[in-house]
Amino acid sequence: MDSDLRRIAFVTRRYIELRGLMLALMGATVTFGALFACAAPERFQTLWEAPVIAMPFGIISIEAGYRLTFGRAKPPLWQDVLAATPMFCLIGGIIADLAQLGFFWQPPASVGALLFAAYATWILVRDWRWRPHYVLLCAASVIAILMTADIASVSSFPSRLVLFLRAYAVLGAAMTAVGLLDHKLLVTSLHHQTSPPPTTQQRASFARGTFVCATVLVLAVSIALGLSGSEELLVPNVSIAFSAAFFVFTFRYTRPFRRRGLPKNDVAGLSPFRVPLTTAPLVMGFALVDAAAFDVLAPSSMFPLGTTLGVGAASAWWAWQAWPARRHYLLGAVAAAATAIALIAAQTTPIRAFAWFVLTASASVAVETLIDYRALRRSADERGEGEVHVDAV
Amino acid sequence: MSTPFEDLQSLSRLVHEPARLAILVALSACEKADFLFLLNVTGLTKGNLSSHLAKLEQGGLIEIEKAYEGRQPITYLRLTLEGRQALKAHWKRLDALRTAAKKLKPHMV
Numbered sequence: 001m002d003s004d005l006r007r008i009a010f011v012t013r014r015y016i017e018l019r020g021l022m023l024a025l026m027g028a029t030v031t032f033g034a035l036f037a038c039a040a041p042e043r044f045q046t047l048w049e050a051p052v053i054a055m056p057f058g059i060i061s062i063e064a065g066y067r068l069t070f071g072r073a074k075p076p077l078w079q080d081v082l083a084a085t086p087m088f089c090l091i092g093g094i095i096a097d098l099a100q101l102g103f104f105w106q107p108p109a110s111v112g113a114l115l116f117a118a119y120a121t122w123i124l125v126r127d128w129r130w131r132p133h134y135v136l137l138c139a140a141s142v143i144a145i146l147m148t149a150d151i152a153s154v155s156s157f158p159s160r161l162v163l164f165l166r167a168y169a170v171l172g173a174a175m176t177a178v179g180l181l182d183h184k185l186l187v188t189s190l191h192h193q194t195s196p197p198p199t200t201q202q203r204a205s206f207a208r209g210t211f212v213c214a215t216v217l218v219l220a221v222s223i224a225l226g227l228s229g230s231e232e233l234l235v236p237n238v239s240i241a242f243s244a245a246f247f248v249f250t251f252r253y254t255r256p257f258r259r260r261g262l263p264k265n266d267v268a269g270l271s272p273f274r275v276p277l278t279t280a281p282l283v284m285g286f287a288l289v290d291a292a293a294f295d296v297l298a299p300s301s302m303f304p305l306g307t308t309l310g311v312g313a314a315s316a317w318w319a320w321q322a323w324p325a326r327r328h329y330l331l332g333a334v335a336a337a338a339t340a341i342a343l344i345a346a347q348t349t350p351i352r353a354f355a356w357f358v359l360t361a362s363a364s365v366a367v368e369t370l371i372d373y374r375a376l377r378r379s380a381d382e383r384g385e386g387e388v389h390v391d392a393v
Numbered sequence: 394m395s396t397p398f399e400d401l402q403s404l405s406r407l408v409h410e411p412a413r414l415a416i417l418v419a420l421s422a423c424e425k426a427d428f429l430f431l432l433n434v435t436g437l438t439k440g441n442l443s444s445h446l447a448k449l450e451q452g453g454l455i456e457i458e459k460a461y462e463g464r465q466p467i468t469y470l471r472l473t474l475e476g477r478q479a480l481k482a483h484w485k486r487l488d489a490l491r492t493a494a495k496k497l498k499p500h501m502v
Contacts, residue, residue, distance in 0.1 A: 004415070005414065005415065005418050008415055008418050008419050008422075008434055008435065009418050009419070009421075009422045010422075011434055012418075012419045012420075012422035012423050012426065012430075012434060013422040013423065015423070015430075070429070070430060070433050071426065071427045071428070071429030071430030071431070071432070071433055072426065072427045072429075072430055072467070072469075073419075073423045073425075073426040073427075073430045073434075074423060074424045074425050074426070075423050075424060076423075076424055190433040190434055
């Protein structure tokens with residue numbers, strides 16, 4: 001009984017962290033992107049952008065899958081923020097390492113690897129009894145640190161980049177393994193319940209997941225086909241891939257509604273640009289992947305102009321959809337516009353252009369999220385949810 | 394002075410029953426949880442869980458919140474302040490009982 005209560009307390013407290021398929025997807029994308037950028041011919045090296053941009057939307061679908069299968073357990077806000085540590089480590093590490101690649105500063109090794117080493121050690125110290133598999137991530141981080149330890153002696157840009165990419169490929173593989181083991185731990189710790197027949201929303205959510213997976217898969221196949229064949233094959237392959245994925249999505253998503261009819265509160269109104277909020281992430285994802293594909297395929301593309309404008313348009317559209325509650329999302333549009341003007345006006349190298357894009361986009365997202373967090377916090381305080389929690393076991 | 398066995402009689406049955414204790418432990422480890430999560434984490438059947446939740450709500454240890462996410466109805470469960478205090482007091486009492494049981498001598502039985 002005692003161990004059962006400990007299991008219940010542990011799984012409930014760490015539920016958000018144990019949803020490991022999201023970490024696994026992040027890791028797989030990082031490994032794929034890093035290996036692809038290392039191995040692909042120069043003309044196709046920027047193609048890794050597409051799955052990286054599609055990744056957040058895959059994460060949204062996986063999150064919905066967990067919610068519908070295992071339910072919701074809302075931790076205190078600070079624990080919710082701590083659960084996003086791997087994402088912070090990855091984004092922070094990549095931004096710091098991009099700065100390092102541009103010779104802005106000289107840390108002793110890859111910052112991403114250092115951050116992940118600290119994170120894995122923290123998890124091991126805290127949850128050693130339940131999550132010893134974090135030794136894998138710790139070991140991979142140490143290997144990545146060793147791989148990039150003599151970075152100061154490498155003076156040429158391509159050699160530095162390859163070193164970092166290999167280090168991130170190792171980190172990504174460990175993240176995938178650890179994420180899958182976290183997921184296994186969650187599933188084995190929860191009792192299996194016989195699921196009721198799926199609701200319309202569940203089917204729609206499944207369709208969204210299918211769409212994202214199909215897009216990523218077909219895109220990967222197209223890239224492989226494009227690499228194996230001539231350069232001319234790439235454009236038709238990508239077009240076919242998007243058309244096929246869009247067809248799959250349209251069929252899967254609209255089928256339940258064709259049977260029952262669209263509920264009244266989900267009708268988007270008369271404006272053709274106003275879509276239900278549940279579909280918004282999907283539309284944004286589709287627009288961003290298209291923008292990335294445009295950047296990749298534009299013959300003289302030196303910087304991610306399409307993606308920058310895509311991010312700006314998506315932010316503006318999101319602000320307009322939920323005006324005035326989310327008017328602060330206009331910040332993303334302003335940041336993207338400023339970046340686009342700066343990229344057009346100043347002649348810069350592609351890596352610096354991409355670094356600028358990542359910096360401005362992530363800074364605006366960080367500020368927007370912070371404002372959302374404050375609003376959430378305020379409403380939580382008003383509802384009296386800020387009471388101190390005691391440990392049960 | 395009462396014996397540990399007499400103390401055992403004074404434990405709150407509302408909290409001490411295994412299924413209800415499991416529900417309270419789960420709810421004390423988070424801010425709030427929905428019905429589906431509690432089903433998964435405790436392994437109870439829907440009927441069992443519903444009846445235990447009703448008893449806990451009657452006792453004022455939890456509160457039930459009905460909400461909608463899109464078109465889907467969700468039942469959120471949350472531990473009340475009274476529930477947290479009751480659970481904390483229960484653990485303290487069990488700890489005291491364990492300590493007392495260790496000191497127990499045969500002639501006291």
